Amino acid sequence: MRYSDVTPKEIYLNRRRFLTAALALPIPAAAATLNAGKTAFNAGGEKITSQKIVTTYNNFYEFGTGKDEPAQNAPKWKPISPWTVRIEGEVAQPKTLDVDQILKLAPLQERIYRHRCVEGWSIVVPWIGFPLSALLKQVQPTGKAKFVAFESVYDPNIMLSPRKAGIQFPYVEGLRLDEAMHPLALLTVGMYGETLLNQNGAPIRLVIPWKYGFKSIKSVVRIRLLEKQPPTTWSTSWPAAYGFYSNVNPDHEHPRFSQRDEERLGEGTLLKPKVIPTRMFNGYGDQVAKLYAGMNLDRNY
Secondary structure, three states: OOHHHHOOHHHHHOHHHOEOOOOOOOOOOOOOOOOOOOOOOOOOOOOOOOHHHHHHOOOOHHHOOOOOHHHHHHHHOOOOOOOEEEEEEOEOOOEEEEHHHHOOOOOEEEEEEEEEOOOOEEEEEEEEEEEHHHHHHHHOEOOOOOEEEEEEOOOOOOOOOHHHHOOOOOOEEEEEHHHHOOOOOEEEEEEOOEEOOHHHOOOOEEEOOOEOHHHOOOOEEEEEEEOOOOOOHHHHHOOOOOOOOOEOOOOOOOOOOOOOEEEEEEEEOOOOEEEEEOOHHHHOHHHHHHHHOOOOOOOOO
């Protein structure tokens, strides 16, 4: 299936054309029914955050440091077409793939994930994508590959300068290889039954639900497999606050923001928003805790 075949909203709404019937949802959703035109999503008792909130309240410093600025500024940006992702480094078969080629690697799935921002708010989002591992297997990682580094696009003609944003660009992130190969790590091209908007990381991004939101890097153009741990944007900018792992951990406090609880956006009222306790690994511990067996997660934050 070509990318041009799945971009129209009417095609996304007919999810049975391309979504798997059985979804690997960590939230017991009994696989949300994928009927054509259906817009209600089952989150196993957790309410899906309003699409309007998720598309207008964003962290995307390339388009502004205020939460409302990416939705205002990102639509002015025209992503490169065809969009390509370069995968290289400690691999046997380095490749440059465009989105059409990437979408042929595995069936698209709809997954409903919780997300926790380090600033203290959280959302629940229905994503469309497939496991990142399907892409990484294409390049055949060598025995030296221990980490995966990711790089976002940077267009200085329309995006903020590093000085104005307060961080360096292009934005870079990283995972350990076993984290990147975990089935919950999602390579994502859509949300809410539609293709990604610019402010949400179009045309292709990562979604890592057991880590704080900034680890889910947007608008990816380059992936490198490395022997040594790569630098990441926020751990370089403020290492006392942001470590390489950045697993959601209520027992490790941020210097500025409490990690003990979180405000669920769009729930409750303006005067009394819904506040819930933060869960270790954002509630995905049954799936991912084994990745960190024996590690001190307060020191390795």
